[in-house]
Amino acid sequence: MLGIHFLCVIFEIVQPAKNNLIIFPFIYILIYNYYTMEQLEYAGENRTELSSLGEFALINRIAERFKPNNKSTVKGIGDDCAVIGTGKQKVLVSTNTMSEGVQFDMMYTPLKHLGYKAVARSLSNIAAMNGVPLQVLVSMAVSNRYSVEAIEELYEGIYRCCERYDVDLVGGDTTTSLSGLVITVTAVGTADEDKVVYRSGAKQYDLICCSGDLGSAYSGLLVLEREKVTYQADPSFQPDLDGYDYVLERFLKPEPRFDIIAELRKKEIVPTSMIDVSDGLASELLHICKESSCGCEVYEDRIPIDYQTTRVCSEMSNNMLPVSNALNGGEDYELLFTISQNDYEKVKTIEGVHVIGHITDQASGAKLVTPQNTAIKLVAQGWPSDSNENK
Numbered sequence: 001m002l003g004i005h006f007l008c009v010i011f012e013i014v015q016p017a018k019n020n021l022i023i024f025p026f027i028y029i030l031i032y033n034y035y036t037m038e039q040l041e042y043a044g045e046n047r048t049e050l051s052s053l054g055e056f057a058l059i060n061r062i063a064e065r066f067k068p069n070n071k072s073t074v075k076g077i078g079d080d081c082a083v084i085g086t087g088k089q090k091v092l093v094s095t096n097t098m099s100e101g102v103q104f105d106m107m108y109t110p111l112k113h114l115g116y117k118a119v120a121r122s123l124s125n126i127a128a129m130n131g132v133p134l135q136v137l138v139s140m141a142v143s144n145r146y147s148v149e150a151i152e153e154l155y156e157g158i159y160r161c162c163e164r165y166d167v168d169l170v171g172g173d174t175t176t177s178l179s180g181l182v183i184t185v186t187a188v189g190t191a192d193e194d195k196v197v198y199r200s201g202a203k204q205y206d207l208i209c210c211s212g213d214l215g216s217a218y219s220g221l222l223v224l225e226r227e228k229v230t231y232q233a234d235p236s237f238q239p240d241l242d243g244y245d246y247v248l249e250r251f252l253k254p255e256p257r258f259d260i261i262a263e264l265r266k267k268e269i270v271p272t273s274m275i276d277v278s279d280g281l282a283s284e285l286l287h288i289c290k291e292s293s294c295g296c297e298v299y300e301d302r303i304p305i306d307y308q309t310t311r312v313c314s315e316m317s318n319n320m321l322p323v324s325n326a327l328n329g330g331e332d333y334e335l336l337f338t339i340s341q342n343d344y345e346k347v348k349t350i351e352g353v354h355v356i357g358h359i360t361d362q363a364s365g366a367k368l369v370t371p372q373n374t375a376i377k378l379v380a381q382g383w384p385s386d387s388n389e390n391k
């Protein structure tokens, strides 16, 4: 075994002279694969399951090793975007991946919508930093199951979203995948140094606000999954999606809330902290509390929930609660932010913004207050962050 590891190390060292390896491609592939599989499936005593660690703990572990060294790295890992630059105007960068079978299911995802959503969810991170979106780069790994026409359809959606938010597609990468489609969108934006809003600025007594309504994207996914199961049992079945248009659109074609950012700007409100709701309200509140070293109290009956979400929940067999969809569903891409109490009069005039609670001290923890006035500790469902897999 040691010998094989040694050989592979040698191969890696001679990489600059890669052509040499062409002489032994077969041996190289065999040995390298063996080496790689050994690493991936490491089954020694100290093996740690990814699922036992969780997404956020894994990211923290990575972040510990990569403390920023460059003066121009203002914020590295840990917020919706990295913040870069030495001047007054900062560059915001965020990258997001969608993988077939995990973040999307080709049985019910129109390619145009997929392209639109891939860009929208990346731009949403620019909004979450109070930024202006400028460019995107799109990378894809695509299998030969997809035709040129299919990829053109995907890019039609990408084009529509870029057009809508006045963003340029400036590059990317294209490669082959053995199965399915993986699409990564990197978004670039800008914001003045003193207008960048981090997850870390919330202060005790600040008000917690969110835009739109929560839980509707997950409700849309539930409907699509239900119809898929029925269709698979009986392919002659025609999916009936009437009356679910709002929740379906919320899942298939979300919008980054730059309209809310524009309203906040117009009213001269700079939130004290902000995050976009990609993983569910509970998870995002916990991020703000952790990064701002504070606690929070959110009132269950203040959480905005659309009637279609309530309807979907009532139709599900397991007595699903609409508030659970809001807390744990994710993919809503609404904005969750905190403001100083002084801004309350201004914020309440913005249509579609709801005050749902307030920031408390760290020792009090993060709490959901029920209509019966019982405080429940908030927990995040975490891993994996989005998609069908955690539902």
Ligand code: ADP
Pocket: 059, 062, 076, 077, 078, 079, 080, 081, 082, 095, 096, 125, 278, 279
């Ligand atoms: P969001 O939900 O806003 O997209 P994530 O939870 O995906 O944010 O990521 C949180 C932070 O961790 C971000 O700063 C992101 O850039 C960083 N991050 C996520 N995955 C990795 C990774 N594999 N390597 C380095 N940084 C990562």
Ligand code: MG
Pocket: 080, 124, 125, 128, 275, 276, 277, 278
């Ligand atoms: Mg985000």
